[in-house]
Amino acid sequence: MDIVGNGFLARNLRPLTDRHHDVVALAAGVSWASGTSEADFARETALLRDTAEKCAADGRKLLFFSTAATGMYGLAEGPGREDDPVTPCTPYGAHKLALEELLRDSGADHLILRLGHLVGPDQPDHQLLPTLVRQLREGAVRVHRAAARDLIDVRDVVAVIDRLLALDLRAETVNVASGSAMPVTDIVDRLRSGLGLEAVYQFQDAGGQHVISVEKLRALVPYVDSLNFGADYHRRILADFTRTFVSGHGGPVHGTKGVI
Structure with missing residues (x-):
């Protein structure tokens, strides 16, 4: 595999x-x-566009990473499915959907993966968990009461990608997520506890949630069943994340004390 990029997923x-x-x-x-x-x-x-043109000329498959997050499926009625019509609800979601269409029209062999929220060491600062950790360390975290997010360990994503590519799928779109969403309030609670922080919660009556369908993924990759997706899975990967964070920073992190 040739990898274009040097960021979190590429590494x-x-x-x-x-x-x-x-x-x-x-x-x-x-x-x-x-x-x-x-x-x-x-x-x-x-x-x-440039990469798709090169792949079409060379007869290679282009693996493209889209999103299964709120921006893509936030307006879906019921679980977000790959083959259902999609109405994006953010500029980011609309952008990713437009790129999917560009790739489908390019003539290049391809596989499109719509990803949930990846979790792992050394994530970019702007992604969900590092953003929450930064706010916790500053002593105040903004929490959307109604928000929930589908979390998936990046190591599990890579293992799933390896198996999907072995199937030689062509012109397919597949959701790669856990299929269940954890309330953001619970995510923040577990990060705070795992990092040994105290912070003020600033609640906002906002946020959205949706369920990402993983029926197609499970049918294609039975290995997924061994990952035991669900509430316990989310708790485990959040515990792994906080342990890695603490270890990387030389010990527990202490922020501004406040009232929860």
Whole structure:
């Protein structure tokens, strides 16, 4: 596998570089769900167009990473499914959907993966868990009461990608997520406890949640059943995240004390 990019996902994909030699993984571009930079969107569009043209000419498969988060499925009635019509509800979601359509029309062999919220060491500061950790360390964290997020360990994502590519799927779109969403209030509670922090919670009556369908993923990759997705899975990966964070910073982190 050739990997385009050097960010969080690209680094985690490196164990696959000696496998799937006919695949180009485009692990670069916009990864900030709340970002709305037209310049960044344009750069990613140009990169995808150029990479798809090269793959079509070389007869290689392009692995493209889209999103299964709120921006894509937030308005879905029932679980978000790959084959159902989608109405994105954020500029980021609309951008990713437009890129999917560009790739489908490019003539390049491809596989599109719509990802949940990845969890793992050394995530970019703008992603969900590092953002919450930063706010906790500052002593106050903003919590949307109604929000919930589908979390999945990036190591499990890489293992699933390896198995999906072995199937030689063509022109398919697959959700790669846990299939269940954890309330953001619970995520914050577990981060706070695991990091030994105290902070003021600033609640906002906002936020959305949705369920990502993983029926197609389970049918294609029975290995997924062994991952035991659900509430216990989310608790485990959050515990792994906080242990790694504490270890990387030399011990427990202490923030501003406040009232929860």
